[in-house]
Amino acid sequence: DVKVTQSSRYLVKRTGEKVFLECVQDMDHENMFWYRQDPGLGLRLIYFSYDVKMKEKGDIPEGYSVSREKKERFSLILESASTNQTSMYLCASSPSGRSRGNEQFFGPGTRLTVL
Amino acid sequence: AQSVAQPEDQVNVAEGNPLTVKCTYSVSGNPYLFWYVQYPNRGLQFLLKYITGDNLVKGSYGFEAEFNKSQTSFHLKKPSALVSDSALYFCAVRDYTDKLIFGTGTRLQVFP
Numbered sequence: 353d354v355k356v357t358q359s360s361r362y363l364v365k366r367t368g369e370k371v372f373l374e375c376v377q378d379m380d381h382e383n384m385f386w387y388r389q390d391p392g393l394g395l396r397l398i399y400f401s402y403d404v405k406m407k408e409k410g411d412i413p414e415g416y417s418v419s420r421e422k423k424e425r426f427s428l429i430l431e432s433a434s435t436n437q438t439s440m441y442l443c444a445s446s447p448s449g450r451s452r453g454n455e456q457f458f459g460p461g462t463r464l465t466v467l
Numbered sequence: 468a469q470s471v472a473q474p475e476d477q478v479n480v481a482e483g484n485p486l487t488v489k490c491t492y493s494v495s496g497n498p499y500l501f502w503y504v505q506y507p508n509r510g511l512q513f514l515l516k517y518i519t520g521d522n523l524v525k526g527s528y529g530f531e532a533e534f535n536k537s538q539t540s541f542h543l544k545k546p547s548a549l550v551s552d553s554a555l556y557f558c559a560v561r562d563y564t565d566k567l568i569f570g571t572g573t574r575l576q577v578f579p
Contacts, residue, residue: 460510
């Protein structure tokens with residue numbers, strides 16, 4: 353079974369703090385994704401990566417950055433956390449797009465609260 | 468641009484009755500469509516997908532979905548609902564890269 357793990361299930365931080373969210377997948381997938389989930393808005397893509405050291409902006413990259421130094425690990429960084437970044441953060445991975453039918457596999461999510 | 472719409476925020480159904488969760492899509496070219504389910508405080512779990520072939524796609528937990536090209540729909544169905552099916556359901560479409568575009572989600576509530 354594909355396993356995608358995230359470093360924390362719940363996280364509470366203060367405004368202005370630098371926050372790191374870690375994601376690890378064990379299936380050698382090329383693609384990795386970070387989403388945030390908010391009620392009524394569904395999932396919105398923050399950043400994604402097709403390969404090591406490669407990143408692309410998604411729909412809502414402002415206030416976030418990412419790092420992918422190893423194939424299995426994809427980190428989301430909030431440089432200076434703000435209250436409007438309080439949300440559920442979901443990481444996902446998938447094989448590369450040779451077959452466009454590849455589904456994404458999701459981690460359990462990190463519920464971040466910024467006070 | 469690719470998009471999906473889930474017109475219902477919530478669907479209520481009695482246990483044992485059939486259920487339908489609606490999804491419509493807008494794509495250029497052939498659609499690649501997915502359904503995911505999310506249980507409380509969990510990540511998303513893949514249910515099923517349509518790539519090509521039969522319009523009726525069978526997936527996990529007894530769910531199926533019907534692809535209708537003329538109506539640009541991909542509704543999720545189950546013949547007999549269970550209380551344990553209560554969850555948040557997301558429809559998604561693949562864009563020209565490997566990204567998924569998600570709908571806003573539909574909360575399914577199955578009453579005993």
